[in-house]
Amino acid sequence: MATYKAPIREINFVLSDVLKVSSLSESIPAFEDATPDILLGAVDEAAKLIEDKIAPLNASGDAQGCEVVNGEVKVPDGFAEAYKLYSEAGWMSLCNSTDYEGQGLPYTLAKVVEEMLCSANIAFSLYPGLTTGCFEAINANGSEEIKNTYLPKLSTGEWSGTMCITEAHAGTDIGAAKTKATDNGDGSYSIEGGKIFITSGDHTMADNIVHFVLARLEGSPPGVKGLSTFVVPKYLVNADGSLGERNKFSIPAIEHKMGINGSCTCQIQFEGAKGWLVGAPNTGVQNMFVMMNLARIMVGYQGLGQCELATQNAIAYAIDRKQGTAFNGKPEIIEHPDVRRMLLTMKATTEGARVLAYETAMYVDISHHHPDAAVREEAQDWVDLNTPLVKAYCTDSAVDLASMAIQTYGGHGFITEHGVEQIARDSKILCLYEGTNGIQAMDLVRRKLMMHDGRLAQRFFSAVRSELNADAPLGWITHPLGRAVDELEATTKFLIESFKSSPEVAGFGAVDFQRAFALTYLGYNWLRMVKASAEHADAGFRESKLATAEFFVSRMLPHVHTLLATVQAPVDKQMSLDAANF
Secondary structure (H helix, E strand, O other), X not given: OOOOOOOHHHHHHHHHHHOOOHHHHHHOHHHOOOOHHHHHHHHHXXXXXXXXXXXXXXXXXXXXXXXXXXXXXXXXXXXXXXXXXXXXXXXXXXOOOHHHOOOOOOHHHHHHHHHHHHHHOHHHHHHHHHHHHHHHHHHHHOOHHHHHHHHHHHHHOOEEEEEEOOOOOOOOOHHHOOOEEEEOOOOOEEEEEEEEEEEOOOOOOOOEEEEEEEEEEXXXXXXXXXXXXXXXXXXXXXXXXXEEEEOOEEEEEEOOOOOOOOOOEEEEEEEEEEEEEEOXXXXXXXXXXXXXXXXXXXXXXXXXXXXXXXXXXXXXXXXXXXXXXXXXXXXXXXXXXXXHHHHHHHHHHHHHHHHHHHHHHHHHHHHHHOOOHHHHHHHHHHHHHHHHHHHHHHHHHHHHHHHHHHHHHOHHHHOHHHOHXXXXXXXXXXXXXXXXXXXXXXXXXXXXXXXXXXXXXXXXXXXXXXXXHOOXXXXXXXXXXXXXXXXXXXXXHHHHHHHHHOHXXXXXXXXXXXXXXXXXXXXXXXXXXXXXXXXXXXXXXXXXXXXXXXXXXXXXXXXXXXXXXXXXXXXXXXXXXXXXXX
């Protein structure tokens, strides 16, 4: 089966040498004690638990899956014990507010731990992941009473959480939601309706499950403007904080899926369940997006975790596997040029994407906690810009790299014994939930490029050019990267203008543009990694970084030009084609 070893050296390199994580403790008073030694020590400790207790459940959880027994979901063997170990060790509360049983540590640390967890067992990771998302949504929008009731237990993992948005008839069109909420006259509401695809929707690993539900108040406007959010617990909470009777909803079925089989994906039917309003009436979409924006980053980390899992298993197999004779006379398949091409693609993607994901997490910390308002504003611009890139690029790459891992294994990759086919099955959902990657592309083109008169993208162009102008004899990377940035900026201007008059052109090219943007960002990351590794004490590490960077520049960065050329191609004939003639 696929095995996992936390890439501690790579993690330390990105945090300490490339991104200078020390800046968080140096510039943010709330993180004064979160020095690099503390953060990296925590990463080491989390890695031990994840490698020893959670990674071994990945294959067995996939094979066993979940089932409904007596109206409740039974998770795979070992998951409940692992959840208890993980939550009681405090890993779910790392970045939560100390006001609610959290540890007040940087979000960046929590995301690094999440990457490792997602590599080790992505299905398991969804239970704490959705709980954290529910915590964030209630913390941002709930009343003090609701926060005091739910957040401490969510923080410790004693209670878990979900997000209940999707309905069978509506899908991505959340404005078509029909779940309704009726005022009971006592501060509570009666929730009726059905939701589907509810991740972690039911289990018995936690004492209670807190559902964050999107529903429509009676008399509210149609569409997205008439939606509100409610907290709907599995068990009602008494005034003294103890648990009361079970709420009125059922689990008609769980979904039988292509992958992430250890994660229970439920249908939920609310049958007059009691819920409590979170935030103002008819602000549900805004409230949900607090959760969804951070959830999109979370899903990007799931993709990064699967990229790492695919990459390290493919490399290990290629080093050990002997088959045929390469041009250099050696029998190991890693000596074959095409295998090296695949492995270097995987390395260049995974290591470059890790910088993108970690940097985005650091910007989240800065945007929330930096004492200077101008610095917070700039950091939030980066978070807004990077979120669709992290979500889409890391998850698309997970699927691509899973396929390359299978290809590296050959026929052995297609059977379940080695476990790499599970990576492919587990990864595909990442491109779909929390907004498909096509929606991420439209978010980038239609919203993020337009915000603040194009300020977000301009910050990126300026940052890259500043790095290009820094003193370093690296023309082999700075010159191609400079050309990519220039072309990306020109295409950005084209999209901003074309969306006003020809939105179908922009929409048709959005996915290609998003990928071109991500590849250019990876070029920026590889430039920084080359500089940071130049003085590394390990000569082998320096050699690997340089060879991988050269591969990226010569074999992957040139794709930017082809992708951007397609963005501006006419689409009149394609869009005017009658649907019946497809």
